[in-house]
Amino acid sequence: MQQNLTDTLTLLSHTPAALDALLRELPETWTLRNEGEGTWSVFDVVGHLINADRTNWLPRLKLILEFGESRPFEPFQRRAHVRTNQGKPLGELLDEFARVRRDSVEEVRGLNLRPEDFARRGQHPALGVATLSELLAAWAAHDLTHLHQISRIMAHQYQDAVGPWKAYLGVMHCAGHGAS
């Protein structure tokens, strides 16, 4: 299936409210614990999503429109958010994500992308040539990979508590698949 701009932007605009409904005022058991040393908590993931909208997806999209393949994307600093957000309440991050994402979606809508723009190509520093359509699809799928990760981090906290049911709960057997 091809990327469809309406499908992509609708999904992108739903994510902040979904995370808000799931996470706001949830006990810290679910939001501040991680899956072991060197892994992220749910709090960290929300910080990463804010940072990715600010410094990755939209700037790269604009770089493709302006420079095409002639100027590679800046490498994305995947852990930049960790120091910035230390000590903030999760509610503040959820508010920030809602604002940043609303601005991102509005800005993409304001670009009035035409069908021919979707084939425009950029240069990813590690992945090589990628199209604007692939970038938009990856932006939406990036939300989903982190929703997938969030559900896994939360389930991890109950891995012993569920006793024999662990065998039936797929999320308990998800190994993280590298990036998330």
Add this chain to the structure above:
Amino acid sequence: MQQNLTDTLTLLSHTPAALDALLRELPETWTLRNEGEGTWSVFDVVGHLINADRTNWLPRLKLILEFGESRPFEPFQRRAHVRTNQGKPLGELLDEFARVRRDSVEEVRGLNLRPEDFARRGQHPALGVATLSELLAAWAAHDLTHLHQISRIMAHQYQDAVGPWKAYLGVMHCAGHGAS
């Protein structure tokens, strides 16, 4: 970590609003497609969650309190919802899930479970002996395993559209881990 009733019930009470914010009025690309023959769409998963509250978790919890290990749980009909929900709009299922879950959580609260109740034991038809605490933990983790599944089903629709980014998107490499 042990199951904690407040943590469990707070999570259980957040899930319907989270799914509502994510899924209501989302294009059918995301909600009606599945991961291939014999797999579930997001619509199917929401139907399953309603059915599980109605016929599985709460009835089993009450069975433990009333009969202990002397009466095994009824086997859970995992696909019972498929025929019942055919043709309904997703919004109707989301409303139904919100109602059913609110009733479930209220009913559990109304039981005024005491710490000693958590160790009470029931008999699962396939998994053997399980405690009431394990059942509560599994109920919450069951929401998470299906949130994990929902994010994976949705991401699957863009598996080709993301082009080279597929390598970085963990959710695209999740094999489903059996049950979900």
